[in-house]
Each structure stands twice: as C-alpha cells, then as structure tokens.
Amino acid sequence: MHAKTDSEVxxxxxxxxxxxxxxxxxxxxxxxxxxxxxxxxxxxxxVLSPMGSPPHSHSSSSRFSGSRKxxxxxxxxxxxxxIDVIEEEGLLQNDEHNHSLSRRYYFLAFVxxxxxxxxxxxxxxxxxxxxxxxxxxIKSIKFDHxxxxxxxxxxxxxxxxxxMNSTVKFTYRNTGTFFGVHVTSTPxxxxxxxIVIATGDMKKFYQSRKSKRLVSVAVMGNKIPLYxxxxxxxxxxxxPTVAVELKLNFVIRSRAYVLGRLVxxxxxxxxxxxxxxxxxxxxxxxxxxxxCTYDD
Numbered sequence: 001m002h003a004k005t006d007s008e009v010x011x012x013x014x015x016x017x018x019x020x021x022x023x024x025x026x027x028x029x030x031x032x033x034x035x036x037x038x039x040x041x042x043x044x045x046x047v048l049s050p051m052g053s054p055p056h057s058h059s060s061s062s063r064f065s066g067s068r069k070x071x072x073x074x075x076x077x078x079x080x081x082x083i084d085v086i087e088e089e090g091l092l093q094n095d096e097h098n099h100s101l102s103r104r105y106y107f108l109a110f111v112x113x114x115x116x117x118x119x120x121x122x123x124x125x126x127x128x129x130x131x132x133x134x135x136x137x138i139k140s141i142k143f144d145h146x147x148x149x150x151x152x153x154x155x156x157x158x159x160x161x162x163x164m165n166s167t168v169k170f171t172y173r174n175t176g177t178f179f180g181v182h183v184t185s186t187p188x189x190x191x192x193x194x195i196v197i198a199t200g201d202m203k204k205f206y207q208s209r210k211s212k213r214l215v216s217v218a219v220m221g222n223k224i225p226l227y228x229x230x231x232x233x234x235x236x237x238x239x240p241t242v243a244v245e246l247k248l249n250f251v252i253r254s255r256a257y258v259l260g261r262l263v264x265x266x267x268x269x270x271x272x273x274x275x276x277x278x279x280x281x282x283x284x285x286x287x288x289x290x291x292c293t294y295d296d
Contacts, residue, residue, distance in 0.1 A: 132176040133267050134183075134207070134254050138292045139169045140285040141219075141248070141275060147238045153225040160230030161223040162197050166190065168219055168248065169285075173212035180208045181254045181267075188250040190219050190275075193229040197221045197246075207254075219248075240279045248273040248292075270295040 144165045151161040168188060174181050185202040198221035207213065226233065233240045254267040273292040 132179075133296075134181060134252075134269070135171075135173045135175060136252055136269050136271065136294065137171045138248075138271060138273055138288045139171060139214075140287050141166055141168050141273075142285040143277065143282050146240070146277075146279075146282060148226070148230060148233045148235070148240065149238050150234070151223060151225075157225075157227075160226045160234050162192075162226055162230065162233065163222050163224070164198050164220065166198060166219045168200065168217045169214060171212060171214055172207060172252070174207040174209060174254075176209045176256060178209060179256045179258045180206055181256045182206050184253045185217075186251045186253075188217055188219050188248065190221070191247050191249070192226075192233075192244065195224070195226065195229060197224045197226075202250075202252075239282075240277070243279070244277040246275040246277055248275060248288075268296060 144167065146162075146164045148160055148162050150158070152158045153161075172183060182204065183206070184204040188200040188202065189196045190198040190200075198219045200217045200219035202215065202217045205213070205215075232242065233244060235241050249270075249272050252269045252271065254269075256265050256267075257263075258265065271292055271294055273288050275286065275288065275291065278286075
C-alpha cells in the first residue's frame with residue numbers, strides 16, 4: 001500500500017466536504033507492514049456516521065409511523081368507547097322501556113282486578129238484598145162523606161154526579177237488615193163500574209232498615225160524572241140505598257240504595273182491593289185485610 005501525503009488527505013477532505021456537507025467521513029487506520037517505519041494508511045471506503053442523513057431520515061420515518069400508529073390506536077380506542085357508550089345507552093333505554101311496560105301492565109292488572117272484585121261484591125250485595133222485599137198490608141178504608149146528585153159535566157151533558165171523601169190506611173215494613181228504602185206510589189184510584197170516582201196521592205217517604213210505619217192516604221172525588229152508571233146510586237136523599245161494589249188499585253214502588261247509587265234494587269207491589277160500600281156504614285172503617293191481592 002502507498003502512503004498518502006498531507007496534500008492528498010487535505011484534498012480528499014475538501015472534496016468530500018464539498019460533495020456531501022451533511023456527512024462526516026471517518027477513515028480506518030491500519031498499521032503498515034513495512035519494517036522501516038510505521039505509516040498510517042487510509043481505506044478509501046468511507047464509513048457513515050450514525051448522525052448522517054439516512055439514519056436521521058429513518059428516525060423521522062419511525063417517529064411518523066409511531067405517531068400514526070398511536071393516532072390509529074387512539075381512534076380505534078375512541079371508536080370502541082363510543083360503541084360501548086351507545087350500547088350502554090341502548091341497554092338503559094331498553095330497561096326503561098321494559099320497566100314502563102311492566103308498570104303499565106301492573107296498573108292494568110290492578111284496575112281489572114279491582115273492577116272484578118268490586119263487581120263481584122256488588123253482585124253479592126244485590127243478590128243478598130233481593131229477598132228482603134218490603135211487606136205491605138192494606139188495613140182499612142173509611143168513607144167520611146158520600147153524596148150522589150144530579151148535575152152536568154163540562155160539556156153541559158146532564159148526568160148524576162158523585163162526591164166522596166175516604167181514607168185508606170196500610171202498613172209498610174222494610175225487611176232490609178242493612179239498607180233503607182225510598183218509597184213512592186202511583187195514585188190510589190177508587191173506581192165504580194170502570195169509572196174512577198176518587199183518587200189520592202201518597203207522599204213519598206224514606207223507611208230505615210228493619211222498621212215499619214202506618215200510612216194514611218186521603219182518596220177523594222168531587223162531582224165526578226157517572227153518566228148511565230149512576231142510576232143505581234141516585235136517591236132522593238143523595239145516599240145510595242143499596243150496597244155498591246168498588247175497586248181500589250195502585251202500585252207501591254220501593255228503591256233501596258245498598259251501595260250508594262251503584263247497587264240499588266227496586267221492589268214493586270201492585271195492589272188491588274175489592275170493596276163493598278154499605279150505605280149504613282158511612283164513617284165506619286171497613287177492614288180490607290182479606291180483600292186485597294198483592295202482585296210483584
């Protein structure tokens with residue numbers, strides 16, 4: 001090997017610096033095999049410094065790649081986190097929806113059960129109250145005044161006319177053990193030969209449970225035309241001379257409020273009595289205990 005002079009080394013350094021100013025060149029020294037003196041020889045193959053451009057470029061690429069991987073990992077982590085949040089919100093919404101449906105079903109079941117129980121209870125009360133019908137007994141009728149006289153009706157037709165005052169008495173008993181009743185009645189009609197010759201209105205009343213009362217109703221008629229039927233009743237004294245067959249008809253209506261206005265059984269008694277009017281027993285009460293029929 002030939003030893004290089006200082007001028008060659010200087011020239012090589014200058015040329016290397018000019019071509020690649022960013023690279024630092026190192027030379028490897030090897031001992032000469034010449035026995036006379038030891039000289040320094042330099043290999044022509046340069047060794048790049050670790051601080052050179054390619055390693056630096058590789059480091060920048062590595063950092064960029066690492067940064068992109070970190071960003072991708074962060075994005076992937078964020079996307080999975082968003083998915084987890086969405087799934088959790090969905091589960092919460094499903095739970096709330098199911099809880100709302102459960103509460104609605106429970107409410108409907110409660111309402112239906114309450115309605116069924118209340119209906120059953122009302123039906124039991126209604127069934128228990130049906131046999132507890134009021135008991136009505138017609139006791140007597142008394143004719144206080146009776147007079148038949150000639151006259152004319154509203155159109156001027158001449159006919160016999162009857163005027164009478166009478167009093168009908170009966171007992172009313174409420175057999176209900178746990179309810180009272182409100183009692184009304186149709187007009188009490190007293191008829192002769194299909195002609196109503198007297199009528200009376202009963203005042204409505206309230207009868208408490210398991211109680212009884214005596215009811216009196218005035219039945220009156222004033223100058224009622226008899227037309228052809230009055231021939232057998234007329235007389236010079238204005239009083240009938242023979243017994244007269246009369247009929248009494250009316251309906252008693254009772255309404256019980258067992259459970260307010262929800263359970264209110266009703267009872268109807270149609271009463272019909274056959275009465276024989278004796279002219280000799282005016283102002284004397286006539287017993288009707290065996291003269292009346294009672295129909296529901």
